[in-house]
Amino acid sequence: MKINIPLLPVLPVLSALLLLASCGKKTPDAEAEVTATETASPAPCCPEHGPAAPVNPAAPLPDTSLYQLEGEWQDHRGNTYPLKNLRGQVRIVTMGFTHCEYVCPRLVMDLKRFRENLIHQGRTDVGYVFISFDPDRDSPQVMADFAKKLAADGPDWTYLRGDANQVREIAAVLGINYQKQPNGSFSHSNVFAAVDREGRIVHQVNTIQDDAAPFAEKLPK
Amino acid sequence: MKSLLPITLLSAALLINSSAENACGEPPSSVPADMVRIAGGSFTPIYKNKDQPQIEVAPFLLDIHPVTNADFLEFVRAHPKWQRSKVARLFADENYLSHWADDLDLGPERDHLAPAPVTRVSWFAARAYAAWKYCRLPTLAEWEFAGAAFTDSPDARDRPEYNDVILKWYGQTTPDIPAPVGSTFRNFYGVWDLHGLVWEWIEDFNSALVTGESREDGSLDRRRFCGAGALSATDARNYAAFMRYGFRSSLSAADTVANLGFRCARDLEPEIKNKP
Numbered sequence: 001m002k003i004n005i006p007l008l009p010v011l012p013v014l015s016a017l018l019l020l021a022s023c024g025k026k027t028p029d030a031e032a033e034v035t036a037t038e039t040a041s042p043a044p045c046c047p048e049h050g051p052a053a054p055v056n057p058a059a060p061l062p063d064t065s066l067y068q069l070e071g072e073w074q075d076h077r078g079n080t081y082p083l084k085n086l087r088g089q090v091r092i093v094t095m096g097f098t099h100c101e102y103v104c105p106r107l108v109m110d111l112k113r114f115r116e117n118l119i120h121q122g123r124t125d126v127g128y129v130f131i132s133f134d135p136d137r138d139s140p141q142v143m144a145d146f147a148k149k150l151a152a153d154g155p156d157w158t159y160l161r162g163d164a165n166q167v168r169e170i171a172a173v174l175g176i177n178y179q180k181q182p183n184g185s186f187s188h189s190n191v192f193a194a195v196d197r198e199g200r201i202v203h204q205v206n207t208i209q210d211d212a213a214p215f216a217e218k219l220p221k
Numbered sequence: 222m223k224s225l226l227p228i229t230l231l232s233a234a235l236l237i238n239s240s241a242e243n244a245c246g247e248p249p250s251s252v253p254a255d256m257v258r259i260a261g262g263s264f265t266p267i268y269k270n271k272d273q274p275q276i277e278v279a280p281f282l283l284d285i286h287p288v289t290n291a292d293f294l295e296f297v298r299a300h301p302k303w304q305r306s307k308v309a310r311l312f313a314d315e316n317y318l319s320h321w322a323d324d325l326d327l328g329p330e331r332d333h334l335a336p337a338p339v340t341r342v343s344w345f346a347a348r349a350y351a352a353w354k355y356c357r358l359p360t361l362a363e364w365e366f367a368g369a370a371f372t373d374s375p376d377a378r379d380r381p382e383y384n385d386v387i388l389k390w391y392g393q394t395t396p397d398i399p400a401p402v403g404s405t406f407r408n409f410y411g412v413w414d415l416h417g418l419v420w421e422w423i424e425d426f427n428s429a430l431v432t433g434e435s436r437e438d439g440s441l442d443r444r445r446f447c448g449a450g451a452l453s454a455t456d457a458r459n460y461a462a463f464m465r466y467g468f469r470s471s472l473s474a475a476d477t478v479a480n481l482g483f484r485c486a487r488d489l490e491p492e493i494k495n496k497p
Contacts, residue, residue, distance in 0.1 A: 063309035063310045063311060064309070064310045064311050065311065066311060068309055068311050068312075069311075096447065100447060102443070102447045102448060103443060103446075103447035104447055107447075168424070168425070168427075169345075169474075171427060172344060172345075172426075172427055172473075172474035173311065173474060175427075175473060176427070177427045177428060177429060177430055177470075178427070178428065178430075179425070179428040179429075179430065179448075181448075182273050185448075186447075186448070187430055187446065187447065187448025188430075188446065188447055188448060189430060189445060189446050189447075190444065190445055190446065190447055206445060207442075207444040207445045208443075208444050
């Protein structure tokens with residue numbers, strides 16, 4: 001249920017500062033700003049360990065649900081589970097990799113801004129998912145460190161690692177093109193997908209965003 | 222769909238992957254009768270990365286023919302979740318196997334359909350079949366490597382007669398039922414119908430980062446793509462390859478197309494790899 005609050009002024013865009021500082025390293029100013037942002041927001045909803053249980057695990061998944069994909073995934077907390085464990089919560093999903101020299105931290109920063117915006121509109125029930133292209137290097141610990149450095153590791157954040165076959169499939173479902181490079185990095189398209197509680201993609205944007213609310217009314221209940 | 226997709230030449234930034242990701246099963250101990258061993262080697266792709274202008278294609282096995290409707294019928298009989306009335310929409314669109322009469326019935330045209338390459342199958346369905354049979358789809362690099370061959374040469378991309386055969390095929394309308402497998406030409410490696418019959422799915426069809434019309438130096442649009450930068454095509458004569466890259470870029474994984482089928486590939490065991 002939405003609460004009618006006038007939109008607060010848009011928060012300072014942190015992404016430029018963090019990009020200049022490069023992945024993983026923050027200037028003291030940026031760190032202070034990020035901390036201030038974190039303490040200003042209301043506590044998110046979700047349990048500390050693992051995703052929330054599905055609303056009705058016995059009911060069959062709708063046939064366009066991406067949670068029909070098989071395979072076990074590891075999250076940054078070291079839990080292992082199939083994608084369908086993410087059922088039951090609206091989620092915004094992107095794909096990247098932690099050793100990224102280009103835009104991937106910006107993808108997380110964009111998710112943070114979406115999150116801030118949604119929380120200020122009363123949506124504290126949304127989860128944020130970052131799926132790695134890079135199972136060779138993105139172990140749970142590496143992902144946890146990455147998440148912590150970007151201050152994007154609260155209970156409503158999930159970072160996932162699957163094998164190369166699973167990565168190819170989820171990218172295909174999300175419409176993300178990617179290519180592993182000789183040096184081990186990945187070139188890829190930048191996509192944010194909003195997924196409903198049953199795993200159906202309901203809206204998608206295909207660039208990094210200046211807009212803090214690209215999903216606006218399109219986010220399902 | 223009565224005609225091949227009109228693809229305009231794109232000034233595109235593309236990146237090539239040469240590694241196969243073997244996700245399942247064990248390689249065979251000998252070459253199956255319906256596959257051939259492709260020796261592999263160095264390959265200059267149409268889109269060159271200046272840091273790695275040649276890519277290495279490791280030896281691999283490739284189906285001699287595309288998968289037929291008869292083959293695919295056997296598969297869906299064994300795997301009901303891939304039957305037309307049961308498949309999840311995530312994995313195949315509403316035209317999946319629409320040319321069959323029923324889930325397990327090729328219909329009155331069965332004599333023509335059975336030996337013809339199966340079409341109207343999605344990437345997911347093709348992969349499921351491959352996993353059931355041999356393990357995987359060919360990678361883009363493997364397909365292009367094998368596809369560079371003509372009847373008498375492993376790399377005929379510079380030859381007018383090779384290009385003419387392909388471009389002539391692109392100019393034809395799609396028949397209601399494709400010709401049977403083995404009806405085009407047998408290439409240098411002993412592989413049939415890589416050109417002239419149906420387009421074919423590959424494992425990494427979603428590896429191209431096509432930026433469309435670009436008047437700059439070909440660098441990637443950083444808002445849409447994260448990555449090391451671009452390649453430009455260096456061989457404008459190879460229009461056929463442009464068509465294939467453009468076509469693959471237009472596909473989504475659940476798409477089914479009237480003239481799009483597939484064949485299987487497989488890794489080799491080390492002993493077979495080292496044989497001359």
